[in-house]
Amino acid sequence: MKILIITLGTRGDVQPYVALGEALAARGHAVSLATGQGFDALIRGAGLEPVALSIDYRQLLDTPEVKAAMRTFAGKLRAARMMKDENARLRDELWAACQRERPDLLIVSPKGFLAVVIARVLGIPCVTSTLQPGLVERGDFPPFLLARDLGPRGNRLAHRAVERLTLAGQNQFVKAWARRNLPPGSDIRLRGFHGHHPDGRPLPLLQAYSAHLVPPPPEWGALEPVTGYWFRATPSEPEPLAPALAAFLDAGPAPIYVGFGSMPPEDARQLTELVVAAVVELGQRAVLASGWGALEANAATPPEVLVIRAAPHPRLFPRCAAIVHHGGSGTTHESLRAGRPAVICPAGVDQPFWARRLVSRGLMQRVVPLAELTRDTLVAQLRVALGEPVRAASAELGDALRRESGAEAAAEILLAAIA
Structure with a gap:
């Protein structure tokens, strides 16, 4: 047919x-x-x-x-x-x-x-x-x-x-x-x-x-x-991670992933600086995905932060401590399938819906739109996401989605x- x-x-x-x-x-x-x-x-x-x-x-x-x-x-x-x-x-x-x-x-x-x-x-x-x-x-x-x-x-x-x-x-x-x-x-x-x-x-x-x-x-x-x-089947030879990203992941504890896909912010530089400041305050490492320009691709960052354009989510997300993203249906499901805590910062369309679903499941503290995100609100959201109750609940949900x-x-x- x-x-x-x-x-x-x-x-x-x-x-x-x-x-x-x-x-x-x-x-x-x-x-x-x-x-x-x-x-x-x-x-x-x-x-x-x-x-x-x-x-x-x-x-x-x-x-x-x-x-x-x-x-x-x-x-x-x-x-x-x-x-x-x-x-x-x-x-x-x-x-x-x-x-x-x-x-x-x-x-x-x-x-x-x-x-x-x-x-x-x-x-x-x-x-x-x-x-x-x-x-x-x-x-x-x-x-x-x-x-x-x-x-x-x-x-x-x-x-x-x-x-x-x-x-x-x-x-x-x-x-x-x-x-x-x-x-x-x-x-x-x-x-x-x-x-x-x-x-x-x-x-x-x-x-x-x-x-x-x-x-x-x-x-x-x-x-x-x-x-x-609708996830793609795992290929016999999965797409490899870029050497710089693989080396960064191997060099220390699991980082926080931050990426907002194709969502165009008002000021990519300001958003990038905000994210880096939050990660540094928490004492965490991070991978920032610039995507289609949501984060600044050439930002000057400390050694504990790596900026990439993109990476295969099925390979990267399981190696991260938490996933901060815009809340598209695909990224939401992919982050949860990896069994990792997620913080959704929605920009519009269906994204606030998925953020509210995570809040209702006890997987997220509250909905903070991308346009209202500050260093303090991101730090507060990540403290909850990295806590044991949310990590355990996210792992359990990941098991269900992988089936x-x-x-x-x-x-x-x-x-x-x-x-």
């Missing part, structure tokens, strides 16, 4: 779908993955075929408009206006890719939900997916964008409101795309978040996160599977559903 996976965003949005693609390819299917610029090597290295789209999320995240969108509502409005033309081009590219590839099955992430409609037009099955809870109504949690629990009835109402608003927004894009690409009068729109089969059956909405972090409510059924996070096989489970579920 020919399968096309569509996912958009940064590496945290792409890598789990590479893991799913590998699981499907291992079952004999030909898998292509459509995403933005910068991921061809990752995709080809997994034995999948890349379908490149023109959007470059790394460039977008570095624009003043997107940086402002992380901090203010007015910034979000300006960023949305800037993205209007980009989104129109992206929708046309998705349509062209689906027509060109002619897959037997589409698998899409939330940013690619236009493909649900495209699949209906082309008459092929489509399975939807998400890396975060929030697309299926439940009473025990509010939608992840809301910070306050509204109670069972309020949470359900909030989920319904978010669904209606999201579908209304998505269908504006669908209408614009349909006007350019379909015959006049075509009644085509996104009706919900589940996928569909051409014979009319609804198909599962795959939820790629751990039930140990967010357990599914009892009323969910086969159409709302929580599979576990999950999310990508394998998702592959089996979706293949059975379309049979």
Whole structure:
């Protein structure tokens, strides 16, 4: 079977779908993955075929408009206006890719939900997916964008409101795309978040996160599977650590890892100085990952602090004393799978949700957003994280996550559903 996976965003949005693609390819299917610029090597290295789209999320995240969108509502409005033309081009590219590839099955992430409609037009099955809870109504949690629990009835109402608003927004894009690409009068729109089969059956909405972090409510059924996070299988020859990093790790006690991925701070130098000061005050060693510019790559640091651009998390995290990060779903699951304490400093989107989940599990003291982080708050958070109760609880949760096989489970579920 020919399968096309569509996912958009940064590496945290792409890598789990590479893991799913590998699981499907291992079952004999030909898998292509459509995403933005910068991921061809990752995709080809997994034995999948890349379908490149023109959007470059790394460039977008570095624009003043997107940086402002992380901090203010007015910034979000300006960023949305800037993205209007980009989104129109992206929708046309998705349509062209689906027509060109002619897959037997589409698998899409939330940013690619236009493909649900495209699949209906082309008459092929489509399975939807998400890396975060929030697309299926439940009473025990509010939608992840809301910070306050509204109670069972309020949470359900909030989920319904978010669904209606999201579908209304998505269908504006669908209408614009349909006007350019379909015959006049075509009644085509996104009706919900589940996928569909051409014979009319609804198909599962795959939820790629751990039930140990967010357990599914009892009323969910086969159409709302929580599979576990989609980690890549451990290769026979794991990616090695850079020699300088390996030497640093070997030279002393386990360091604290600090990295904020693709999140663009207002002042990378100030954030780096803050982190170094906190580590020095605690008498700890640290590895700072500059990533896409969240920390200063060329910062002058004391000998007990090493600055790197990036490193394979599965190799590095188990050798760290604690993990300080932005709270993306992938880094959250990877740090917990390593059995190490985590301190999440969220910047936006789903990140505050994951931070609140750790607080509710007693794994973190409180939520301090990245924009409000100070040396004193980071020191206080790390003192709790490095204490024996949190270290023991994190190790226990890590054991549970390592027993999950999310990508394998998702592959089996979706293949059975379309049979």
